[in-house]
Amino acid sequence: MTISDGFPGQRLHVLPRPVVADALTRPGTSHLVATDSGYFPHARAHGMTRTSGIDQAIVIACTKGAGWCEIKGVRHEVGPGNVVILPPHVPHRYGADPADPWTLWWLHVEGRDLLEFLHEAGMTADAPVRSVSDVYRVVTLIEEVVARMARDSTRESLVAASGAAWHLMAVLSSDRVSQSPRAAAVENAREYLRSHVAQRVSVADLAALSGMSASHFAALFRKHAGVAVLQFHTQLRMDRARALLDTTDRTVAQIAEDVGYDDPFYFSRIFRKTHGVAPLEYRRQHKG
Known part of the structure; x- marks a missing residue:
């Protein structure tokens, strides 16, 4: 049995969907919106299955432990220093390793620049897991999104979170560390x-x-x-x-x-x- 959240010390923030819909029409946030974000430490029994995907891309940065993701019937192992990028509208599953559960910083993003970022970085369903040259930089940007979303859902906080998410996607797009x-x-x-x-x-x-x-x-x-x-x-x-x-x-x-x-x-x-x-x-x- 797996659980989607509820881990001791976790941080979890989800924007109301009417707020997301409004943000996607406004200057400053229409290009990219962080819709959900969080931090799951030592996420034992963590897991998620989405049979039809979601509207957002999912970014997961693993800092400790291990886990896996499955997309298009292919299982990919995930460890410290790895970032998982799951494209929108693609069915997927992911979960923590039972013996050594992962610690995650994560967010969901949506907006008109999203597909361009994914294409530029080669972030596809065939290659959802990548190593990055500086996972701490990635985590710092996700942490900034989490902190901004934790404050409130005012216009100022939404723009600040959107800016950090845009920066994150730019970093992932330009980071060419690869196991190839x-x-x-x-x-x-x-x-x-x-x-x-x-x-x-x-x-x-x-x-x-x-x-x-x-x-x-x-x-x-x-x-x-x-x-x-x-x-x-x-x-x-x-x-x-x-x-x-x-x-x-x-x-x-x-x-x-x-x-x-x-x-x-x-x-x-x-x-x-x-x-x-x-x-x-x-x-x-x-x-x-």
Whole structure:
């Protein structure tokens, strides 16, 4: 026998559905609304079965213990540091491990930006469980939602909770930690490029480090990063150049060399193509 709530020390907050319906029509909350949220410590016998799903996506962050979720007939194990994302309108089941029940922070979200977030992050029914690079950051944002919902259901609290939920979904969308070796290879390559901004790095070099052919690696990188390898490296160089123009008095030639360009004229051409203005014109712009 399983139970949906009622755990010692739990926190549980549910918005009245008329309030949710109203929030989904208003600026500031229509993009994303946290409809339910909570904290279940050491949730022994916790479990839920929904045969037709719900209107909201469910986000569950496990900080201790273990559990599982089942979707489309496939069971997925869940442990500390894992986040479960269950899409809306999809039947599912989940529950705590009997011997080592999980501790959860969770929330339900709905709104017009939701499907875009799920698509961008690859949060699908086929891959509902993911590891994240910083589960404490995820928990902090869910805790902020819980705290705001605990205060009251005034407009101010709803907007604050919605903002924290939007931030959470953005973090999950951009966090590419994965148990897939191929996705890990791409992330390792991206980190390598970040730490070697000024060096000449070829696709073949990166592919060799990952043990792949150049063509296979290039296609895989574009799929996971959204841009080609050399375009990503150029973006990093332009980011560094912009920071140097904003924070130092170094000449354009010096900055070009700092970010890996031997020819300052070629550097300036790439900078203008990226930013729409030449480096010195960019430096003269008022910012901040």
